[in-house]
Amino acid sequence: MNGEMLRLPNGRSWQVFSGGAGPDLLWLHGLRGVDPADPMLAALQKRYRVVAPVAPGFNDLDELSKIDNIHELALDYDDLIEALKLRDFALVGHSFGAMIAAEIAAHFPRRPKRLILIAPFGLWNEAYPVADIFAIAYTQLDDILWHDAKARDAFAKPAAGEADAKAAADQMINLARSLTAVTKFVWPIPDRGLRRRLPRIVCPTLVLFGAEDAVIPARYAEDFRAGIRNVQTASVARAGHMLPYEQPQQVLELIGREPVAG
C-alpha cells in the first residue's frame, strides 16, 4: 500500500494508506494501527480501493490534545472523508476502529453506503462486561486477543533478540502509544453513549464477532442489533477478537456479501 501524509484545511495531518481497485472501502484499524503489509488489507485490495487512515494519536499523542471526546473524533473523521472525496463507500472497522466506524455512521448517517463492524467496542452490558485489556501486562495482551494459536504465531513479528534491543524498544513504544490513544476513548469503560446514537444509523449494517472473542463477548452482537435499524449479525466460528486474521476467508466473504434490504 502507498502511504501519504494528508494535510487538511483545518491544519490536521493524517497518514493515509491506500491501494487496490474497485469500489471504495474505508478501513478503520484495530488496536495496533496500520501495517502496510496487513494480509487482510492485501486481500481486500483485490476487490476494493482500500483507504486506511491511521487513527489520531497512534503516530503522535499530541494530536489527541486537539480532540477532547468521541464527538470531536467523529468530526475529525468527517473532515478526512470530505478531503478524501469518498462517496458511497463501505465503512469497515475492526475492534477500536469499529467503534469509531459506528460513531461516524451515527454522527453522519448519510456518509457510508454500508457499515461493517468487526468485533466492535462501544457498548457495555453489565451482564457480560467487556474484558479489561488494560489490566494485562503488554507482553500478555496477545493471550486474550487471539483464539487461534496458529494464526497468532503466523501473524507475530519474530521476537527481537538481544541484538534488536532498539527495534524491540521501538515496538514497545509503538504499542504503548497506540494503546494510550485507545484509552482516551474507552477508559475506564468502553461506553461513550453509542447505544443512544445507534438508532441514527441508517445504512445497511453487518456486525461480525468471533464466536470465541475473549475481549468483547460475541453476545454484544445482540446489543448492536437491538439499536440499529437495518442490521444483520454473524458469528465466525473458531475465531477470537482478531477474527480478520484468524478466519480471513470467512470475514472476506462476509464483507463482500451484498446487503439484503432491511
Place this chain on the structure above:
Amino acid sequence: MKFHFFHLMPYPDLPADFREKNRSVWVDVSSKLFDPAVGHRAYNDYLDELEFAASVGFDGICVNEHHQNAYGMMPSPNLMAAALARRTSGVKLVLMGNSVALYNPPTRVAEEMAMLDVLSGGRLVAGFPVGTPMDTTYCYGQSPATLREKYREAVALILRAWAEPDVFSFNGKYTQLRYVNVWPRPVQKPRPPVWVPGGASVETWDLCLENDFLYANLSYFGYLEAQKILDGFWRAADRHKVEHNPYRAGFLQFIAVADSDAEAERIYTEPALYFYQRALHVHSGFVNPPGYTSVATLRAGIEGQIARITKRAGARAELATLTWKDLMNRGYIVAGSPATVADRINDMADKLNVGHLMVLLHFGNMSKEVTLYNTRRFAEEVIPRLRPRFSEWEDRWFPKDILAPTPPSALVTEPTRRPHAGDVA
C-alpha cells in the same frame, strides 16, 4: 539534614498465604480480608506512633494517599493529618499528599489543605503526587492518556486559588469555575511548601524545577538503586540552571536500628518480609497502564526500562523466597547499629545529595512496641550524628514561621452555666 517519620499505615493482618491465594494487594483485593476491629486498632496505633515520632524530635511526620488496597489504609490522608494537627505542635505535617487530578473540583484540595494549615498554625507541607497507576487509573477511573495534563491543570488552579487575593474565574480544560475564592486561606504565604513525590519521570522533574517544588523519590528498593534516578534529577536541574541545593530533594528509606546486625535480623525480618511479600504483591497488569508513562520518559530510559521490567519480573518471582540477607545485600533496608545506620545515611547523602530524608521505621506488620523502639533509637542515636549535614544550605522547602501553638484544652468536666445577658458579646 532533616528527618521525617513516614507511615504507610498498612493493613497488618494479611494471611501468610496471601501471595498464593490472591493476585493483587491493590485494586481488586478481597474485602473479606478486612476486619474493621483490626483496622480500628491499627489506625489508633499508627497515630500513636506518628505522635511519638513528633515527641522525640522528628522534623516532620508524613502521611499519604492510596485507594482500594491493603498496602496503605489512607484513602484520605487529610483525615489523619487533621487528627495529628490537634495532638502535636511544632512538628511539620508532611502531607504526601493529595492526587489532585482525582478531585472535582480540585479547589476541594486547596480548601482542605488550607484548613490543615490554619488548624496546625502553618505546619503543612503540601504534597501533590500524580498518584500511582493503581490509585488513579484503575481505582479512580482516570484515563492515563489525560491524567498528567489534568494533574498539571489542577496544580495550577490550587496554587492560584491560594495566592490570588481576589475572586477569579478559571476556564480550564478539565475544570471550569465561575467563582474561585477559597476560604480559609493558608497561614503560610504565598503558600505552603509544595513537595512532589514520584518515581522517575522527565515530566515530574521539569514540573518541580520550573515551579520550585521539592522532588521526593519514594523508593522501596533503597538508596543504591536510586542513584540513577537522583542523577537524572540533578542533570535536569543543570538543564534548568538550578543550583544543587540538597533541600530541593527528598528520599524515602527503610531503616531498622538495633544493637547489632544479628539483633536487627531477629527483630525486623518478619515485618520486612510481610511488606515485600504481602503488602507489595501487586498484579502486574495494574502497574503500567498504557499512557501512564509518557513516550518521552519511555524514550529517555527505554533500554534501561526493558531491562528493569525483565529484572523486576524476575524479582517479582524471587520475592516469594526473599530473605533478610537479600534485603541487606540489595540495600533495600538500611539496618544495624546506630553507627552503621548513620554511616549508610551519610553515604546516601553523599551519593544522592538529598537534604530531606523520609524514613520508614514502621513497615509491614511491625508491632507498636517494635516501632517505638526503632523510632526512639533512630531519633536519639542516629539523627544527632547527621543533623549538621548540609547546614551550609538554606532550606526553602519547609514551613518556617509557624503560629504559636494553641493546644487542645483539657476536656471540660465542670457543668456549664447559663450565660448572663451581659456575657454575650
